[in-house]
Amino acid sequence: MVESKRLNKIPEKVIIPLRQHRGAVCESLVKKGDEVLIGQKIGESSEHYSSAVHSSVCGEVLAVEESAHPDGNKVMSVVIQPSDSEETVAFTPVKNPSKDALLKLIKEAGIVEHYGAPTHTVLKPSDGKIDIVVINATASEWIGGKYNTPKEYSSQMIAALKLLMKAAGASKGAIIVGKDDEESIEAFDGVEVDGKALKVAPLLGSRRLGHYFKDQNSNIVVASQKRIYGKNILNFFTYNVTGRKVALGSDPTSVGVAICGVKSAKALYDAVHEGKPYYETVITIEGAEDCPEYMLVKIGTPFKDVIESCNFGEVGKIIANGVLTGVAQYTDEVPVTKGTTKITVQKPEEILRDESDVCVHCARCVDACPVSLIPSRLAVMADQGRFDECRQFHIENCIECGKCAAVCPSKIHILQLIRYAKDAICLAYEDLPCKESSNLKLGCCGGE
Structure with a gap:
């Protein structure tokens, strides 16, 4: 299993955007000069389509101002000067939460999907009802992340899926892994759900999840397929795994399907079992041989500090979230956000300048x-x-x-x-x- 590295370097400043999701910008709950703790809520909004924001460090608030964002815009952000303290707010686990309590917890814990939607709005859309929850695990972002072993990963993902289903009021749930991801397939193969051992089933031909719900006589299944990637894969992914066609201009929730990621599922598991809000994330680092492939980073950490920890040398170009689909950055002061999945660094001689x-x-x-x-x-x-x-x-x-x-x-x-x-x-x-x-x-x- 590929090991990850925790970025332990304390940045000169941490920049936490008050909008790390599609929807309403949060209002700052802190002001210049305030002291904050790890896990403290520093931004919230009363709007439904929004999600709370938390501090990932201890320190002093230097400013609440517009700062650079990885999507290329400027966003109102809380700028914090970190201290070396690791003091946190009190984390309180939640035992057997109800559906409504889960939805409230998801918003309060700041859990959002990597594609920008607040997770509670995916599970409870304003204009429909969810009957299937799907965790898209075709991208192996979990490897070496917050899990010690593949079996720990599979057991926590099953537990997280059940929580997501409960929050959505859905009767069925599925986890989709990559068909070439042997480690994930081995981790899930034979895992017990309600006393039944599941078999990872490949999605072949016209077979969709409905076939395997019946075949395995289970409301929870694990299936495999070729990885689909892109910024807006949800409708395409939904049809591939469920056979349900999403109308133009709509999203999967319109056909009763909620698509969640590994990161949001893990964040919900941590929020319920440990009481922790979403303030750190695993990202992929690309471009240096001596850099770990996966790194656990506190949200708000500038790209500059992540890059410097890897000894890249001279940097020619920085791209957020992949060479094919990502956004080239005009400054290395942009922060890691909940939507950051990958940082790619190119040397000057690697940059393509074809006209x-x-x-x-x-x-x-x-x-x-x-x-x-x-x-x-x-x-x-x-x-x-x-x-x-x-x-x-x-x-x-x-x-x-x-x-x-x-x-x-x-x-x-x-x-x-x-x-x-x-x-x-x-x-x-x-x-x-x-x-x-x-x-x-x-x-x-x-x-x-």
């Missing part, structure tokens, strides 16, 4: 697209501001995996153009019916 050329219509991006879009055509229309036509070509279905840009021989920034168009559409349109362009009809070749 984009015209599309050669090779269709490699079409072959690479996992959701059968035409990325090159979408990129052209996005670049020309023809957003209504982008909608006609179902741009909202793009999962932002980045494969199209990776295979493009012309080095066109396809993913960035698609994101630009999706953001523009989100701001411009309240509905999603098909509309013809007001100034240009789409021809057989894209109307170029």
Whole structure:
């Protein structure tokens, strides 16, 4: 099992954004000059679509101000000068919490999904009811994380799944692991749930979770499939594992499915069994041979301190959350947040500086697209501001995996153009019916 390293270096300052989730920005509960403890709540909001924020260190609040965020924007943040104290607020475990108590605990503990949704809103959507909870464990972010052994991981994930099901009022639950992740498969194979030994079942052909609920006569199953990655994989992932189609513009909760991650499941387990809020996270480090692959980091730690602990040498470029789908950073002062999964560091000589050329219509991006879009055509229309036509070509279905840009021989920034168009559409349109362009009809070749 790959070992992880805990970042023990005390940063000069810790920057904790008051918005680490999609939704309302939290109001600061502290001010300049206040002393805070580890686990102390420093931000909250009365809005449903929000989640509390906690201090990850002991120290003095230097400021409450706008600071750089890994998503490229500036966000109101609490800046703390840490001390070497490890004093925490009192952590109180919760015994046999009710459904409502769990939902309240999830919000109060600051538990959010890595894709930005507050976990309690995933489990209890405002416009629907959840009947299946799925933990997406296809990315082995747990390895060497907060678990000592694979068996400890599997037992805690099963316990966390039951808690998530209880909070959602769901009758069924599943954990999806990677089909090539032998360690995870071995960890879950034979694990007992309510006196029954489970078998990790591969999702093959047209078989979905419903088949295995019946086949194993259990309301909890563990299945395996090829890893699906991307910023917006939820609808695609939901169809792959359940067979339920999510309507354009909706999310899995609209078809009764709640998708949670390993990190949020572990955070809920810790909140219930140890009383700890979500103030530290495991991230992947990429770019240096002598750096640990996984590192346990306190939320709010600047990227700079993580990088310096690994002795990277000269840094040319920093990317948050993966080369294909991540965001290049303009400063190393951005903090690790609940949505940070990976930090990639490139040396100056590793940075690609190729200029984009015209599309050669090779269709490699079409072959690479996992959701059968035409990325090159979408990129052209996005670049020309023809957003209504982008909608006609179902741009909202793009999962932002980045494969199209990776295979493009012309080095066109396809993913960035698609994101630009999706953001523009989100701001411009309240509905999603098909509309013809007001100034240009789409021809057989894209109307170029």
